Structures are given as C-alpha cells and as structure tokens.
Amino acid sequence: MDFLSIENLSKSFDGVTALRQVGLEVKSGKIHALIGPNGAGKTTLFNILSGILKPTQGRIRFKGQQIDALRPDRITSLGIGRTFQNIRLFKSLTVLENVMVGRHCRTRTGLARTFFSLPFKKLEEEINIRDMANELLRFVSLFDKKESKAASLPYGSQRRLEIARALAAEPLLLLLDEPTAGMDTRETEDLAALITKIRDQGVTILLIEHDMHLVMGISDVVTVLNFGRKIAEGHPREIQSSPEVIEAYLGAQE
Amino acid sequence: MLGATYSLVAIGYTLIFGILNLLHFGHGEVFMIGAFIGLQMVLLTNCHIVIAILGSMVGAALLGLIIERVSFRPIKKEYHLAPLISTIGVSIILQEIGTRIFGGDIVGFPKTIRLVIYKIGPVQVTSVHLFILAFALMLMITIHLFIHRTKVGIAMRVTAENATNASLMGINTNRIVSMTFMISSALAGAAGVLVGLVYNAVSPFMGTEMILKGFTIMLLGGLGNVMGAMIGGIILGLMEVFSVAYLASSYKDAFAFGIMIMILIFRPTGLFGTRLHEE
Numbered sequence: 001m002d003f004l005s006i007e008n009l010s011k012s013f014d015g016v017t018a019l020r021q022v023g024l025e026v027k028s029g030k031i032h033a034l035i036g037p038n039g040a041g042k043t044t045l046f047n048i049l050s051g052i053l054k055p056t057q058g059r060i061r062f063k064g065q066q067i068d069a070l071r072p073d074r075i076t077s078l079g080i081g082r083t084f085q086n087i088r089l090f091k092s093l094t095v096l097e098n099v100m101v102g103r104h105c106r107t108r109t110g111l112a113r114t115f116f117s118l119p120f121k122k123l124e125e126e127i128n129i130r131d132m133a134n135e136l137l138r139f140v141s142l143f144d145k146k147e148s149k150a151a152s153l154p155y156g157s158q159r160r161l162e163i164a165r166a167l168a169a170e171p172l173l174l175l176l177d178e179p180t181a182g183m184d185t186r187e188t189e190d191l192a193a194l195i196t197k198i199r200d201q202g203v204t205i206l207l208i209e210h211d212m213h214l215v216m217g218i219s220d221v222v223t224v225l226n227f228g229r230k231i232a233e234g235h236p237r238e239i240q241s242s243p244e245v246i247e248a249y250l251g252a253q254e
Numbered sequence: 255m256l257g258a259t260y261s262l263v264a265i266g267y268t269l270i271f272g273i274l275n276l277l278h279f280g281h282g283e284v285f286m287i288g289a290f291i292g293l294q295m296v297l298l299t300n301c302h303i304v305i306a307i308l309g310s311m312v313g314a315a316l317l318g319l320i321i322e323r324v325s326f327r328p329i330k331k332e333y334h335l336a337p338l339i340s341t342i343g344v345s346i347i348l349q350e351i352g353t354r355i356f357g358g359d360i361v362g363f364p365k366t367i368r369l370v371i372y373k374i375g376p377v378q379v380t381s382v383h384l385f386i387l388a389f390a391l392m393l394m395i396t397i398h399l400f401i402h403r404t405k406v407g408i409a410m411r412v413t414a415e416n417a418t419n420a421s422l423m424g425i426n427t428n429r430i431v432s433m434t435f436m437i438s439s440a441l442a443g444a445a446g447v448l449v450g451l452v453y454n455a456v457s458p459f460m461g462t463e464m465i466l467k468g469f470t471i472m473l474l475g476g477l478g479n480v481m482g483a484m485i486g487g488i489i490l491g492l493m494e495v496f497s498v499a500y501l502a503s504s505y506k507d508a509f510a511f512g513i514m515i516m517i518l519i520f521r522p523t524g525l526f527g528t529r530l531h532e533e
Contacts, residue, residue: 093408
C-alpha cells in the first residue's frame with residue numbers, strides 16, 4: 001500500500017490552470033522536497049492535500065484511503081499536518097495555547113462532555129495535552145517563551161511554533177510550506193537539523209522550499225514543478241544536473 | 255440588575271457575530287420563547303424558579319440548534335446578506351408561533367420568589383433583583399471560564415479568529431457553529447426568564463425590543479468582544495435606570511438608541527473594541 005499517492009491531479013481557477021495532471025508518490029519515512037519557480041503550483045498542491053481546495057480532476061490516496069473530497073478537519077485527523085508560507089498562528093492565543101489547539105483533533109470534545117463529565121477525567125486529559133505541548137515546545141526550543149502571545153515572537157520562532165502546532169496532532173505526513181522563508185543562515189541550519197530530527201522520529205515530510213542548499217542537503221527525493229506540471233523527479237544529485245530543471249530556474253540559455 | 259440580563263442576550267449575540275460574522279435577528283425571539291418556556295414550567299408544574307430557568311435554557315439551546323440546522327447551515331454563505339435575511343425570517347416565524355400559542359397579550363409572571371425589600375442607605379433592592387443579578391453574574395462567569403479555560407472554548411475562539419485555519423487544526427467547524435448557537439440561545443433563554451421576572455411581564459413581542467438593545471450593547475462593547483458585551487450590558491442597564499429616575503421613563507429607549515448613534519459616530523470600534531475589520 002502506498003503512503004501518499006497523487007494521480008492525475010489538476011486544478012484550475014476560473015480558466016487559469018494551476019496544476020496539470022500531476023502525479024506524485026511520497027514514500028513513508030522520507031523527506032520529499034517540492035521545488036519550482038514561483039507560481040508553479042506548489043502551494044496549490046498543499047492546499048488540495050490539506051483539504052482547503054478541492055481538485056478539478058484527479059485522485060489522492062493517503063494510506064489507501066481516498067482523501068480528495070474530505071473536509072480539512074477529517075484530513076488532519078487522518079494524519080496530515082501542515083504549516084504555511086505566510087505564517088498563520090492564532091495571534092490572540094499564547095505560544096502554549098497554539099500548540100494545545102493543534103492537539104484538538106486527538107482529544108474528545110463535546111458540550112455535554114465539557115460541562116458534565118467528571119472533573120478529574122477532564123483534568124487528566126488537560127494535563128496530558130499540556131505535558132505534550134510543553135514537550136513539543138522544548139523540541140522546537142520555544143519552551144521559555146510559552147506564555148508569550150504568539151504574535152510577539154520573532155519570525156523564525158513563529159515558524160518553529162507552527163511546526164510544533166502541526167506536530168501536536170501527531171501527523172504521519174507533515175507538509176512544510178517554505179519553512180525557512182525570512183530566516184537567516186544560522187536559523188536555516190537549525191531548522192534543517194529540526195526537519196531531519198522530525199523525519200527520524202518517523203514523520204514523513206513533504207517540503208516546499210526555495211533554499212536549494214537546504215533542499216539538496218536534507219532531501220531524499222526531489223520533485224520539480226513548473227507551470228503546474230511535473231518536469232523532473234529524483235535524487236537531489238540527479239535533479240541538480242537535469243537540463244530541464246536548470247532551464248526552468250535560469251531560463252532557456254541561448 | 256437589568257443590565258446583567260441585557261449582558262446575557264448581548265453575549266449570545268456577540269458569540270454568534272464573532273464566529274459567524276452574522277447578525278442573528280432571530281436571537282430576540284429565542285429570548286422570548288425562553289421566557290415562555292420558563293413561564294409555562296412555573297404555571298404548569300409549579301416548579302422552583304431555578305429549575306424553570308434551567309429548563310428554559312435547555313429548550314432555548316435546542317431551538318438554537320434547530321435554527322442553525324434549518325436556517326443557517328443550508329444557506330449559501332457566498333452571498334453575504336442571505337444568512338442575515340434568513341435570520342429575519344426566523345424572527346418573524348418564531349414571533350408568529352409565539353403569538354399563536356401563547357396569545358398576543360402580556361402575561362404576568364407568578365410570584366415565585368418571596369419579595370423582601372432591602373435598604374442599603376438610600377438604595378432599595380428587592381430579593382427578586384438580587385436573585386436576577388446573582389444568576390446572571392453566575393452565568394457570565396461560567397461562560398467566561400468556558401471560553402477561556404476549556405478546549406471547546408479555545409476551539410470557538412480559534413474558529414472566530416480564522417475558520418479555515420481552525421479546520422486545519424482538526425477542528426470540526428460545523429460542530430463549533432452548532433455549539434455556538436446552542437450556548438448563545440441557552441443564555442438568551444435564561445435572560446428571557448430573568449427579564450420576565452423583573453418586569454413581571456412576558457409577551458411574544460418582547461424579543462424585538464431586546465434584540466435592538468442587544469445590538470446596541472454589542473456596538474458599545476465592541477463587535478465580537480465577549481467581555482465588552484458583559485460590561486456594555488451593565489452600562490446600558492444603569493443608564494436606563496438613571497434616565498428613568500431623573501428624566502422620564504418613556505425616554506429610556508431613546509437613551510439606548512442615542513448611545514448607539516453616538517458610538518457609531520465617535521467610536522465605531524466600541525469601548526473595548528480593537529478590531530474593526532480583518533482582512
């Protein structure tokens with residue numbers, strides 16, 4: 001059974017085609033990078049995978065189950081988490097609360113339960129969520145900032161917080177959309193180490209990234225999109241020497 | 255005293271507005287139906303007033319759930335006015351149903367609390383007033399803790415901030431919307447019984463006036479701001495009482511709407527409002 005398989009996926013917005021018959025296989029336990037020039041359809045693909053957008057055509061299977069028609073919250077519960085290119089933390093919540101919200105789909109909720117269940121049971125679940133959130137904050141080195149408002153964190157920390165929030169749902173597949181955008185060299189290196197660490201814990205990673213040094217350094221497989229089409233796929237070394245990829249990035253050489 | 259019951263209506267209004275960006279015009283009628291449920295319970299079963307209020311909260315919550323399912327969820331949200339107009343429809347239907355079942359007359363509330371008058375200096379307070387104040391405050395504290403301390407409460411706040419984002423956290427936003435309608439309606443139901451007690455009057459038309467007050471309070475406190483709704487309700491209640499005491503009682507509603515106009519002119523974000531529009 002394939003981990004994630006995308007078949008013949010197309011998406012158009014009012015006549016503009018963002019993705020054309022893209023096929024993609026992601027293998028479990030790998031870091032799979034998705035690269036391509038701006039407007040290549042990378043983020044659109046993420047939005048379809050996480051259920052925010054519905055594909056015009058095509059099929060997505062995650063661990064054998066078809067997911068392209070599911071609601072975002074169902075997809076999250078099945079084990080696909082994500083972060084965003086433009087950071088989308090909950091600004092009014094604290095750092096810790098943001099991570100706790102990420103845990104929502106793994107907890108039992110309901111009005112009746114909230115008001116009438118036995119207090120010690122609620123407390124126990126609450127403590128579990130808190131413990132886990134604290135642990136994740138330590139994992140992304142934000143533990144000492146846990147009571148700050150999310151919006152007050154520096155940019156790089158906000159990106160790591162988004163990752164912690166996504167991890168709180170215990171995803172099997174983590175979609176990272178340009179996680180190093182706006183980071184300096186040192187922060188980028190730290191993040192590369194963090195991503196590898198997450199992969200080593202058994203979480204498969206699909207990564208959109210423009211920093212080629214990072215991509216070539218940590219990826220197991222690289223897929224290149226251009227104008228909504230897949231133009232190359234393979235090991236980082238093969239991709240670096242592919243003429244089509246060089247052309248897509250640098251423009252045709254005369 | 256009265257202000258605290260206004261707060262309850264306004265909180266429900268605010269919750270729905272905060273999460274759905276919807277002015278729920280049927281909310282006043284939920285308040286009215288809540289008052290009738292409480293009244294009928296007292297009349298028919300002669301039960302304790304607290305039980306009547308709890309019964310009316312449950313009834314109103316169910317009504318809220320039905321309203322959400324029938325007149326909100328199936329409506330296309332792309333057209334911004336559609337859900338709003340649908341709630342106006344709800345308001346008219348509920349008012350007609352109320353008139354048909356309970357008649358168009360104003361009905362008095364049976365005396366269920368022994369009337370004791372306390373004098374604190376120049377101020378006179380009755381036991382009814384104290385009961386209402388205590389009950390309304392208790393509900394407000396509960397709702398405040400609920401929103402800030404519980405998982406469902408946090409899920410509600412997050413949904414209000416950004417629904418798409420919330421759904422990506424694995425939050426079933428449809429369910430949160432249903433819960434919001436239920437909680438808001440339960441508060442309105444309780445407020446209905448409490449207001450019925452204060453004025454000793456319940457009628458199918460009591461919702462109309464209340465909804466305008468609720469709206470004023472929401473503006474006063476800042477759109478979508480629950481704390482603002484609590485304080486705003488108390489401020490409006492006090493202003494009404496003072497205008498009755500020092501001017502004439504027939505002007506008290508003019509005060510409410512005077513405030514609304516002033517706020518819209520001078521401070522459109524409300525007293526405690528910080529956000530006007532997002533994105």
